[in-house]
Amino acid sequence: MLVVMKKDSSEQELAGVMQKLTQSGLTGHTSKGVERTVIGVVGQTYPEMRDTLELLPGVDEVIPISKPYKLSSREFQPENTTVKVGDVVLGGDKLTIIAGPCAVESERQILDTAKAVRAAGACILRGGAFKPSTSPYQFRGLGKQGLEMLAMARAETGLPFITEVLTPQDVELVAEYADILQVGARNMQNFSLLDEVGKVNKPVMLKRGMSATIQEWLLSAEYILSQGNRQLILCERGIRTFETYTRNTLDISAIPIIKKLSHLPVIGDPSHGTGKWYLVAPLALAAVAAGADGIMIEVHPNPDQALKDGAQSLTFENFEQLMQQVAPVAAAVGRRMPIESEEADGE
Amino acid sequence: MLVVMKKDSSEQELAGVMQKLTQSGLTGHTSKGVERTVIGVVGQTYPEMRDTLELLPGVDEVIPISKPYKLSSREFQPENTTVKVGDVVLGGDKLTIIAGPCAVESERQILDTAKAVRAAGACILRGGAFKPSTSPYQFRGLGKQGLEMLAMARAETGLPFITEVLTPQDVELVAEYADILQVGARNMQNFSLLDEVGKVNKPVMLKRGMSATIQEWLLSAEYILSQGNRQLILCERGIRTFETYTRNTLDISAIPIIKKLSHLPVIGDPSHGTGKWYLVAPLALAAVAAGADGIMIEVHPNPDQALKDGAQSLTFENFEQLMQQVAPVAAAVGRRMPIESEEADGE
Amino acid sequence: MLVVMKKDSSEQELAGVMQKLTQSGLTGHTSKGVERTVIGVVGQTYPEMRDTLELLPGVDEVIPISKPYKLSSREFQPENTTVKVGDVVLGGDKLTIIAGPCAVESERQILDTAKAVRAAGACILRGGAFKPSTSPYQFRGLGKQGLEMLAMARAETGLPFITEVLTPQDVELVAEYADILQVGARNMQNFSLLDEVGKVNKPVMLKRGMSATIQEWLLSAEYILSQGNRQLILCERGIRTFETYTRNTLDISAIPIIKKLSHLPVIGDPSHGTGKWYLVAPLALAAVAAGADGIMIEVHPNPDQALKDGAQSLTFENFEQLMQQVAPVAAAVGRRMPIESEEADGE
């Protein structure tokens, strides 16, 4: 932490800051510039210290220089984290393809979709049983029944599944069924929920909040990691900007930034990131090219009948085409597809 | 809902849309312009309908024209809602002044503050017992002990208090102690929490999420109202923008917009809205001038010792000065102060 | 400027940075913390230095600590700047009220408006002769003819006028007619234009760019001041955010921030700041309450006939009402109205 004194600060004010530091068990090293004096603070500081010091007379600004997250940082763990879900390894050499409908609507719908996305090359099924909804009058998901349908589809296809959990009370129930628990964008700073999913022995995917900085996102990751759960995956799904053509602005740069700052795997979600089905393919390719460990795609048997997010869902046919487009881009950046031709053709 | 057809859409495509409407129990009225055909949809539509229709061939855009919120709208209830908390009436002629520390830290701190803000003219005490914190390593509040300290301060001063509830499990506990339950900005779309506070018989203050549009804010209000709790107050506390000088950008325009669109009372929070104590007074005056039903101000006996948000807290002296500044501005816009001179001098 | 070294940086890397500083004629003072070493740079640095130093091995971050603007800062000039325009003093005790149509449309329109706003209490007339327009197919102003109409209205009413200049070539022409030259939001970083208006002997009003930080705004002010023109006024007119209900988000907090960081007068523009006539009054009151030196208001004889920005224009009657609302708020914050009752009634 650095304390920058005002241009016209007095020696007495400087002494006041030094005294405050000493009282707090810290040491200050002063460095007098042409215009200003700066104090480098040595010792274990805590974030609130900043506010405290900024209020002292003569202080212009306090600048924190340690990153506030630890367990999620690459400095703490230089090697990549990989998360195993059955045979699937997230964060490894192979790209992870997660696909499925926004919401589980019926046995037929989820089973047909699971089969279709499996055939096209996906390795994890997605589907919402508990749905966040901006309006109380919209569809909010099938709940436990939806979880059972997902489990049935897993049994039929062998695909593990990811599904969202909305509230701490439901963590136990969802963890019983799901292979990966998703914390959605609106809950990125639902700290009780973060604490709770930090305690289960199941992988968690943490989506970036729509107005969260990358640092805040890593701090939310820190909540989960610090509770003991190290099976954590991040997911970039778009941020809120002034542009209204897209539902959100998918921040592709967040992907290489996360790879640099953190050891955690990161997935791109072009479906929520754009809100328009015809933008999903180009943005999926962009995410892969930028180094994402995987992509998550909304697929629905009949997007124009979907109860939720039809406009951003691919048909089976469009998803299959996307898989064919992704393969060469993945190869171009040194990634293998989750199910490779040999395997697919094999037996 | 209006369906705008593409310029080059065919008669067959138009027929397809009309058929879809009929199947959904709706009627379509076509209006052919020079460039495009538009279909006005008659009947009870639901939001997902938009996605569905946009996917049909020949459709360019679907434009919803009914507002998606009802109970919170001024069309539904033309007269202002007033919320009574003991002798205090929020949303009436008198301005409501809420003041107190960001977090309850000790009996001494909360009691001293309660007395000081009472003397200066506040009518409701604020103080956090359960604190949301961006980092897991920061102070997260005293919990139940904090609630007891607030209750003690209420007993001593007669001030009702507002405090935040973070998670559905805690709603019952917090409702036992508090006079008003606060739902914080990070939880504006924590729908389980909204449902839960919608069921208690205590007033609720819903803060605007930092990236929430006014429409989304009113939809979150709708969650609470539709559960039956009509004692609802809104609070503008700043939105996230590109400007970094302030912690948030206090959206003063949201105040008259809420008064126009809704019947609910609205409070301004210049402490979180700016993050800097020296901006609190001018923004508090601005909120009052723009028509806010009240203001919420962070006050601390020793801001430079505060465990949380010291930089945005006023000292007792600064709060007293603020009250003296607020009074003439309130009078200028036809509002009375909560405790008027006669009363204060009285006995 | 502070150079923060990486946690694991070597002594050799530190030596490399120190050598670079010496080569650049600067001195470095190192301060070793528990986690990191920080170098305080002494000597005249320049902004590009930051980029250069950040690229050196072992460097984590370079933090500039001197503010990059000088002439516009309150440190440079502690007392308020006042700008005289005829009898009007901007930045003094009296509030400045600027009013008039978005665009000059006809002699009749500008003269009627000038008389009406003069009668209601405005002290400066506004009106656009050269209009920026998002689309090439929209009305772009009457040009020189518009300037002549404004001059005629000034001759008739005695009101000095402000009008926008869009391009360096027009500065001379506009300066011949206008009392104050306005640089619009879209041109805040049109540096050729800033240079040019910095050379004329006429007051300039610089509007904040819709995505400009306060620091960038002050740097644009610096362009004008450093060319020698010290008759400069700033105008907050709203920033671009994700909220779509308003045309822009009027950043009321910018008003007290400018008063703190700079000595320049600052005006609030609630017409462009909201884009809706029914929000103009509450936001005008808010700007005054927050300490603005004045307000600028769009007024039109028939807003529903306006060639530009009718939706945000007040009628004569609404403007008169606004003036009556502004007076007590101005008084509440210690400001006098530009034309006081005695004067108005007098003689």
Added chain:
Amino acid sequence: MLVVMKKDSSEQELAGVMQKLTQSGLTGHTSKGVERTVIGVVGQTYPEMRDTLELLPGVDEVIPISKPYKLSSREFQPENTTVKVGDVVLGGDKLTIIAGPCAVESERQILDTAKAVRAAGACILRGGAFKPSTSPYQFRGLGKQGLEMLAMARAETGLPFITEVLTPQDVELVAEYADILQVGARNMQNFSLLDEVGKVNKPVMLKRGMSATIQEWLLSAEYILSQGNRQLILCERGIRTFETYTRNTLDISAIPIIKKLSHLPVIGDPSHGTGKWYLVAPLALAAVAAGADGIMIEVHPNPDQALKDGAQSLTFENFEQLMQQVAPVAAAVGRRMPIESEEADGE
């Protein structure tokens, strides 16, 4: 244009709107829904009409449904525009690679860079002679001398060059030297400059403004096209958001959106889009994968000596590596590199 009446609007108000339409030479077709009446307006409307109609009694909202840009729309011209610059074709099968320093600093610097980027596979040289600079105290470019150095580098290497023009007065001069004129982000709504570059017979690259919507960007393109210059290229260079880790947020989704809405070629600029050299490669690959017609990359012989934007510049070695990474991604999306191995190896 659609006029949506208020729920409780009267027949008389409806008649008033219809009369206004008739007066303006338009026809209205009413469509009565359960809740509201909507009027479809037939005839040539203009944007200001919206404001006018919204002010009429009983009107709730006016919704424009024609896109306000024409010449730049794909409806107007279904086939892709290609722009020829010497042997280079922008917008064709081959990817366009533009590379060079932010600013021209010396003959040595620009010549060395031109040779290096040519050898690595670039087909157009970039370099700033007139530089926009946030602060008046920073380097503002070498001006005409810089243009001469660029011309010299072109003569030596055969690479055509692109350079920025800042102000209408300089258009003629810059057009004499440059192969492509660049209009920078800060000037996207400098309408005098747009008019001027619309009149020259040289290709123009229009960068997106940092807070411009895609529609506003296309309207600025419309300025240039409507003056007669159809050799127009667009460039996405990042928008301003709340995230501070990157200099801007490169909006990769803008690339496929432009390809859908418009026939104009679009280039991605990951250097300005991120502001950090180590993010340039992943974002360049993302832009290509998403369908960009080319990329523009800042390259400098010694980024740590650069007078401008060193932190986002690649070294020659890094640029060469990037070219090797781009080639397979380009191939994966069906694009050829500008200089293909045969050619490069050939002769």
